Amino acid sequence: MTTAATTPEMDKRPSLLRQVRDALDLVFSSRTAMVGLAIALFWLGVGLLSLFWTPYPPNAQMFSANQPPNAANWMGTDHLGRDIWSRIMAGTQVVLLKTRLSADPPIVIPGGVAIWGVIGAVVVGGLLGVNAGYRGGIADQIIMQILDAFIAFPVIVLYLVIVTSLGRGDLIVIAAITITGSPGVARLVRGLTLDIKTRDYIRAAETRGESKWYIMLREILPNARGPILVDAMLRVGYAIFAIGTLGFLGLGLPPPDPDWGSMVNDARKYIYANPLAVAWPALAIATLVIGVNLFADGLREEIMRYQR
Amino acid sequence: MAKFLVRNLFSMFVTMFLVSLVLFFLLEVAGGDVTVRLLGVFATPEQRESLRRQLGLDAPAWQRYVDWLIGSDWRAQQLSPYPLTMAPNPQTGEQEWWTEVDGVLTRWRMVEGELLAIQRTPDGREVTSPASVPWTTDETGAEVFWGVDTRNNLVKWVRGSDLEVLVLSKAGVRSERGGPQQYIPLRKGIVRGDAGMSLQTNRPVSATIFSRAANSLILAAAAFVLVMPLALFFGVLAGVNEGKPLDRIISITGLGFTATPEFVVGVFLILIFGIWLRWLPATAVFLTGDAIFRDPKILVLPVLTLMAAEFGYVARITRASMVEVMQSPYIRTAFIKGLPRRRIIFRHALRNALMAPITVVMLQINWLIGGVIVVEVLFGIPGLGSYIYDAAIFGDFNAVAAAAMLTVLIAVMTRLIGDMLYTYLNPRIRFA
Amino acid sequence: MLSSSRTTKTLPVLQVQNLTVAYRTRKAEIEAVRKVSFDLHRGETLGVVGESGCGKSTLGWAIVNFLGANGFVRNGSIRFEGEELVGRSEKDLRHLRGDRIAMVFQDPMQALNPSLRIGEQMREVLIYHRQMRAEEATERCIQALERVHMPDAAGVLNRYPHQLSGGQQQRVVIAMALLNDPALLIMDEPTTALDVTVEAAVLDLVAELRQTLDTAILFISHNLGVIARICDRVLVMYAGEVVEQATVRELFHSPRHPYTQGLIRCVPHLGVDKKSSVLYPIPGRVPRPDERPTGCLFSTRCQYVEDRCRTDPPALRVLSNGASVRCHFAEQIDPTAWAPPADVELAPAVSPPADAETLLFAQHLKKYYRVPGASLASMIGLGEKRFVKAVDDVSFSVRKGATLGVVGESGSGKSTLVKAIIGLERIDGGALEFMGVDISGDLSKRTLDVIRELQMVFQNPDSTMNPAYTVGQQIERPLRRFKIVPRHQVREEVIRLLRAVRLNRTYYDRYPRQLSGGEKQRVGIARALASHPNLVLCDEPVSALDVSVQAAILNLLMQVQRENNTTMIFIAHDLSVVRFIADYVAVMYLGQIVEYGPVDALYSPPYHPYTEALLSAAPVPDPDVQLSQIRLEGNVPSAIDPPAGCRFHTRCPRRTLMPDGGRRCEIETPTYQETEAGNRILCHLPLETLRSLKPVSDVHSGR
Ligand SMILES: Nc1ncnc2c1ncn2[C@@H]1O[C@H](COP(=O)(O)OP(=O)(O)OP(=O)(O)O)[C@@H](O)[C@H]1O
């Protein structure tokens, strides 16, 4: 009993509290991540608030059209005389907070379209990637070749194709985000797997005769968590970006709930009469995407800097 | 090197094949009922059925895929007693399908159960006369003849029958008698440059798509050529100054640009330069095909928008690559050798650092194409992007498929070029 | 402190005084080097030795002021040829670097720019510092390469780094460092990444250059053998501080600091025979910078610790013999009167019964890897099929309770052999039997019972454990999977296993990142033992560990082996480690066993010429032992097309002893010859000739 003399401070397994504090430490040590988090939390807060309260009902046409900002309508009104700020507040919901499974009867689940889409992409891409990376050989080639075909599509073209063929709807946008996102996730996870699978603990599992799925799910994936999480965060940014673009192209989330991209698209026709009506939702999309990106980016830098 | 090229070409081939499968099945098979788009929601089921047959949609999906990919003329030739051929229309110049009967271009039409032959004379006129064709008896005992009709289908006429069919023309839908029983729309297939007819315009897709693509190419190339040196320069600058304020500024600016959707950037540019300052036109007005050359000012805002999106991305990748290279042991060696910083950066780091961005930038052509679509829609530029967008909104699957195939082809080709450049730059592969 | 006569006359090349270097990290600033002082004179070689993380490299980088973004010199002075370097501008330093001060560091492949030709990388040093014209520079580069014995020097200039072997690359790096005849050369572990035989050749080169040049060399290494071979004086560093400084002979013969004594006691000496050799580990580990004790830094591990040591940091004092030591009780401690502390784990001195049953039996074992050809034809499957013959016709057997050591350079097929036995690779030919059962198939074809009986201990402590799970969870897994104990007893069994590897129960809930390298290896051993395997395969389990920990792990392995009567196959690249632990040894070269036999027979003639070369290449931690210099030329040839006849003939230094000058070795494959001591030797040379070879080291002379 010599080499292993115990050092007292390490006796306990780190508590959950400690782990959370470590994670927060990481965020707080990067100014970029902090700013990003603040912006993202601002919009999340606005969205949560809008579930209970907005200055006016977002779809009510209760003012004269195309008003500039004034005391009653902080951001002015749109071409149908609706309050822009109320609509922008409510616009966070479909992106971040709720998904409408069906309009009639109205079934709504928590978690926005962007969130579910990214979860889909992470699950599908993660499974494909870990299989390609761990099994290698012909399985790898087939999976990667198929994914290559999807990566070859310009993302918006693929969105257009999917929306053209399958129509509009929250679920379809989720599917589109999943399909366009999973090849990227798969590549990332494959790369991580190729690295992790050379580690000796994988050899140890193999020499215990563990099944391939056990090794992939229990030994490899838990160690790929960090990068996947950061990547997923970045993808939420892309998804918001894409939803906005689809909305702008008139192919986005279906009415009646307001959607920022569609707001830009609608207001664009009256740009000479009411230029600010275009600017507000555009600003909203830009800040949210930038916020999420800053957060993910700062976190990644911070993790990388102290990788030793 | 040759081996590498062959492998890449092969992989590209497989990719394109898979892409065509994905596209076709997403659009044609999973896509909605096209008759709704063409006939509206009030048409009767019979009318729809008739239209579906005319479009060849009654054939099995795999058959339609093969037709779409490599053409239906091979299959049609088996049925037709006369050789099939293509000839330009003397008026419009569009290619039309004909058969050659004793050296004369011939098509047919049925009027009140009687088959009429339309023959094109050498001087370009069309002469109609009662036809004498080799009727054959099919398994049901009817007398049938496979010939080319006036709308580029190989069709099966039944002697004496007088079916009513819907005819879709530029003027709208009208009903016509004397229709054939079965249609095989003639096409040479997308790999042979024939993407079929646009449902929206009723003109061949290939006739419009290339001139549209040329407009997009100018737009994208202008943006690419202008942004690349800038982005690489700032990326390298940020990379060698890692962690310093200059790096922070470049990185955050780049991040801001990439994270902002193109349409948002475009909208702000329009607001600022088009509406408040009135320096530049807010939309592009394309009265003639060469409008871009007549008035290059209309391109300024679209190109700026595209540049903004590309800049951030390329600059970020270049920076990351530069940072990584600057931390590598061989750069340490170079410092320890006492070389001037300038030489270390330019001679030792740059080449290795630019290898990564080159492949990624080429991959990023996808991003650029996506941006092109948005920009074209926003500024009203008649390019490939707005073409595919209009087609998608209409549900014109031939056009969407063709345009999508073209964009994918462009993306895959640039990637190939990127890969080759990479191998060229990397002596470890070159001198393996 | 001044050791050689010439040093008194001249100004030291390098004078380091009271140097403290720190790194900024997220949590705090850590001092990696503390109050280090030394002088270095012309023509002198100063060794720096210590365990990993003791600040050796930091010291080297600090001298050239290249500490990365977060490192900085906090205090002290560095004088180079009388001029202060600390605080000098980057521009001034740049003129010194590469000209007056040169540096060589560990991994040569990474030290060279992969996309520039060697010629350009070398020439630029001359062009920038000496404003030489290109042709003249080329001329000088060729001379420099010839000085480091690089064959085809002119041709090498036109090549890219990846077209050279590791040993050649390191020669290039050294030649480059010497281009401008620097006054100071810093070498940081220049041979650690190289194979033993290549290392020996590079060390020969350094030793030769030391004689011919009067450059001052700061030679950093963790390997006492290398230090003993190369250096005049030695600095021993511990946790950032210099704990002892002495001439190399003083240091090895009468080490004064308890840490130095410990270091010397824990390395295996090749000369010592197995029965009497014991390795004494140093307990504990180097404290992390944030948990350094007050008082003497070594007090947490020191056997002589007194109360005073815990509170009162000792100063570096010059002793009567000229050595300086940082210990309060340096004069009182007598290393000859040392006895191991009662609780230290030592290797048991029992041998396995000679008549035990055969557990593992391999005959004509083959494992070939298909390599993709480079041609177009091979891509579509038409080209000739090419194979790496990783293991080619290998036969051996292992008795129950015995240990088989396997040695060989990298690429000799050791790891492939082990993978084939454990079932990670399918065998391409031959027979493999374990406990009488055929196991020539891979894991998917084996029953759980066989799998359970064969377990493995891995090389790299940092990757042997899954970072996502606690120690307990990882040891539990095999217990549950093989149903070794009933469910409710799993926890107790884990704790029992932890105790078996000398870890207490508090380790149960720890994550791998909270463990040191040695502790991780212990857990790895516990995990392998969990299923009570009959055969444990160890793939270089100590080569990534510090020497002090190495000894403890080796002793532990031998103890648990005897306790459980486990059989072991132990891979190493180091003959001294194998000699210590194994009962039988197989020496591998290019996929074949060139010599096989009982351990004691292997280390004296007759031996295979390759064994002889390996023995003479091993650095011996004793400056007085002179091994005969038998050096191999070139590198291990590619296993894709191994040389015909005897595979070793391209490098064999003894071929000339053949009656026909070695012609036969090129054509005819040798067969095994059995010696009276029980070895099998794969060589054409008659046993009498082999027997007449001089022993590599006279075993008892130096001690
Ligand atoms: N860039 C850095 N940032 C923070 N800490 C560092 C950095 N480089 C080294 N350290 C720390 O400084 C201490 C000394 O490290 P150094 O590399 O000098 O040791 P060493 O003796 O060369 O070890 P080895 O034998 O492993 O090469 C260690 O605790 C190490 O973790």
Ligand code: SF4
């Ligand atoms: S000062 Fe004390 S603790 Fe430190 S080495 Fe000397 S005896 Fe050991």
Ligand code: SF4
């Ligand atoms: S057979 Fe010849 S080449 Fe091979 S080891 Fe013996 S002497 Fe050397």
Ligand SMILES: [Mg+2]
């Ligand atoms: Mg070091």
